[in-house]
Amino acid sequence: xxxxxxFKSLVGKTVVVELKNDLSICxxxxxxxxxxxxxxxxxxxxxxxxxxxxxxxxxxxxRGSVVRYVQLPADEVDTQLLQDACRKEAAQAAK
Numbered sequence: 001x002x003x004x005x006x007f008k009s010l011v012g013k014t015v016v017v018e019l020k021n022d023l024s025i026c027x028x029x030x031x032x033x034x035x036x037x038x039x040x041x042x043x044x045x046x047x048x049x050x051x052x053x054x055x056x057x058x059x060x061x062x063r064g065s066v067v068r069y070v071q072l073p074a075d076e077v078d079t080q081l082l083q084d085a086c087r088k089e090a091a092q093a094a095k
Contacts, residue, residue, distance in 0.1 A: 010076060
């Protein structure tokens with residue numbers, strides 16, 4: 001649930017989602033669910049020559065299982081808070 005909560009805090013921010021099929025989509029994070037399925041709005045494709053069929057798409061739903069990476073805005077991520085939350089979750093799991 002830690003990653004779900006983390007991604008919920010990024011709603012409204014611009015992210016780049018790289019899929020397992022090498023398609024990279026940049027857009028505004030609209031929503032995310034507990035399975036880390038992602039909805040993006042105002043999307044653009046980082047390589048339009050390779051994926052011309054995506055040029056007319058403006059919003060998309062991405063199944064969590066096909067996501068390879070999510071690139072986040074560096075200034076929006078509080079790494080200290082994230083590290084503390086990970087330590088706390090690991091300590092609770094060890095009990």
